[in-house]
Amino acid sequence: MRHGPDIAPIAALVGDPARACMLTALMDGRALTAGELAREAGVAAQTASGHLARMEEAGLLVRRKQGRHCYVALAGEEVGRMLEAIMGVAVTSGRTRARTGPREPALRAGRVCYDHLAGTQAVELLEALVARGALWQEDADLTLTDDGAALFEDFGIDIRTLRTSRRPLCRSCLDWSERRFHLGGGLGAAVLLAIFERGWARREEGTRIVRFTADGLRRFRAAFVSDGQGTDGTTR
Template sequence: MEPDIAYVASLIGDKARSRMLTALMSGKALTATELALEGEITAQTASSHLSKLVEGGLLSMRKQGRHRYFQLSDPAVAEVIERMLTLSATRNLATVRTGPNDPYLRQARICYDHLAGELGVRLFDALQQQRLLEIQGNDARLTQAGEAFFTGLGVDLCSLRQRKRPLCRSCLDWSERRNHLAGTLGQWILDDALARQWFKLRLDSRVIEVNKVGARQFAKRYGLADAEPSIDCTTRYNPQALVQSK
């Protein structure tokens, strides 16, 4: 059987479904009620859409208590959504500025399970400049020096390579239009920064909070010239005020 591109495209192409899929780019599992709010539709309509997305293999669902929780089925789906966000923005000729209006999202956000936004791109550039990472065609790989560097940080590269996903993968950033690092190594870097409390995930969005102390430690660890956030994430986050100020 040949791959049915039209079927997959139709699943993503519906506006309500695309909103729900984008909401799940945070990597968190969301309930049908939460996704109905994201899609701006009724609970009954959301249930129908979610069933189609599960049947189409784009979402996975599990029950816990009275609730059904939904997640993107795998990182490949997240990669397609991120690339479609990028593609749709480049085709919107009326918009000069690329990516989200929210400066917090532009600065640092989660792309399913790895770091994206300005800080993610700067990390990718720094690893390249230090010759720890190199581009091969449209993809990326660790150099010998890169393998030694990450092994020295305690990364079990053999274990990461045994997973189904690539160790390193270049992912075109929605807002920056340059590469950030995906793959199992990209996931490890984000998980490590979160465990060290350098970063913090916002519960209500894809935003990654970066405080000045954490930014300095992250910059020192990965050789960034400067990673201090342009926005102070210790102040109260008010996305509505940010939109109104534009």
């Protein structure tokens, strides 16, 4: 082993099917109980318990005992990004996974990526925002323009408050299904939250899938994607 961080122990943890399954299930950023994760991975509770202990020990997860339940979540956004990075390689990896489940299309269309939106809709959103000048995309890097800030403020997202957070405002996140970038960071999270609050889309129970309603999709596109400058008076 040459010098530098030792990646083998971390990767080995992710490399077990049962553990990978649990981590994937946690990718939506929510906390699940140990029992739920055990069922998710298809192993007995004892086995899952052992896995979770090791992953917490390694800093991949955080566990919080509450009553007789044990809530488990990813230790941080960095872990999520690592998992997405591995997914990016996995999806390229030769044989593209023999059987694509029936839910696969829905998952590619819209899903939660840690705490922001990913999938076709998310990629469309980002590219539309860039096209209308709300975001400035130079290569893979994103910057919110003044126009964009105004757009989101009008929409009801408090950009100024978001800026005070230590969390990056805009982050381009590589979408494993689209192979293009979508919007992450604090702004990405805020947008997804707004989508849920307005009922434009709902999460499918027990999955990462985000399903837009027909009306919600229309409104979503009207707000960000289309518009062009048809009614320039609307903004500010």
